[in-house]
Amino acid sequence: MDALQFRIQPSSAEPIYRQIADQLRRLVASGQVTEGTMLPSVRDMAAAHVINPMTVSKAYSLLESEGMLERLRGKGMVISAQVRRSQPVTERLRQIEPALAAVVQQTHDLELPTATVLTHLQSMLEKDA
Amino acid sequence: MDALQFRIQPSSAEPIYRQIADQLRRLVASGQVTEGTMLPSVRDMAAAHVINPMTVSKAYSLLESEGMLERLRGKGMVISAQVRRSQPVTERLRQIEPALAAVVQQTHDLELPTATVLTHLQSMLEKDA
Amino acid sequence: MDALQFRIQPSSAEPIYRQIADQLRRLVASGQVTEGTMLPSVRDMAAAHVINPMTVSKAYSLLESEGMLERLRGKGMVISAQVRRSQPVTERLRQIEPALAAVVQQTHDLELPTATVLTHLQSMLEKDA
Amino acid sequence: MDALQFRIQPSSAEPIYRQIADQLRRLVASGQVTEGTMLPSVRDMAAAHVINPMTVSKAYSLLESEGMLERLRGKGMVISAQVRRSQPVTERLRQIEPALAAVVQQTHDLELPTATVLTHLQSMLEKDA
């Protein structure tokens, strides 16, 4: 399964390995990635994003220690069976709240009109879809 | 001048010194803080938020090197004269875009309905106001 | 606190980072290392055992993710407050059981007399004390 | 010949191929398996324990290179003629020493009373017999 699309920003302050882990957590939470799904191999992922294999490995290990991934000896990593297939919207909303809170504070600090921010976000969301 | 309200979260992944610097940048961009405004002393700021004075100093130095702050010998730091009083909305929108982009990606990954996210953000913005 | 004595065997099949983590877990379980104890810095530990700092860091990170260690920003790692000071003997016995189980199976496979194994272990334990 | 009883734990940290090899070595050392004994075929062994045939093959090859096994073309693997029928107790004790050493160190780290460990081991040994 290499249809997984990861967006990695090496320039971001967020560590790459956590960018990977967080994205995977969200993809699982939404049900886009389900139990038994095979992850791209460490080497493939590293090559695809031009990062060091160890960085990918670190992300996978993190998720393995959380029980979200399982190692199949000699085969690769798969989404663990204990993972809920899809979380309810309220639960997923909880996961996005920190990002929204950042928007709220910056809106406030920048004294931006609420409507302007919402409109702008809406257009970005539509462009993304 | 200590009417400035800073929100510092030592537990956050975002470095404290950048929390300070980013907030100041936004307060200046919005015109809430204008040319000549005196900043709280390093000691006061550190005491007020129970953080290390060096951390505050680092934030101030960062902004000084950007030309946003000026050091008045023996008096403290003030907002530099070269700072535009207030930036237009489009410019301020640009500054909030990274935060919005994060929301967009997470909305996508979590497969959350656009309307749900916008509604939730709106209620958070209203609560904050 | 650098009175901590670690035994590292680079030649062992057990990864170095786990040798460190396991020993620390046992030292904490026995109460020899208690809440608030400062750990040797990553660099000191690495230098003392002639291993790579990252290897030590990996052990510390592992224990941090388990909640046994806490990071004091800019200061180092300390034994977390949530750690029980000393575990009861029965609990500690549970931790040594895998090692005992290995002895049992090997005794069986080698058809060694029970008494011989026990006597030999006893003499080794006395030598160690 | 499939009367041989192997205990395989795929979940163990110890590699499967070594679990097989080590057990065979001990069975031979104790004289439970003697010269000329036919080993289960790679396929049978793999099927019986639901492991990869390559893993079994690796264990056999390892023992073959040590001279403990011989490959009879078209027939399978047999215990080599050069194998001493049964090793003296002192020699077999030597083989179990690493396991005992682990017990000693963990007893020390956990500050467990020597008597407690010995008693516990004794009861485990009796249960196993």
Next chain:
DNA sequence: GTGGTCTAGACCACG
């Protein structure tokens, strides 16, 4: 082919 471990060394973030 898979992931795991370790090294040497660089650079960053924090205090």
Next chain:
DNA sequence: GTGGTCTAGACCACA
């Protein structure tokens, strides 16, 4: 001073 992240590259273990 502290730990964190990343890289490049080597070697091992497993299937």
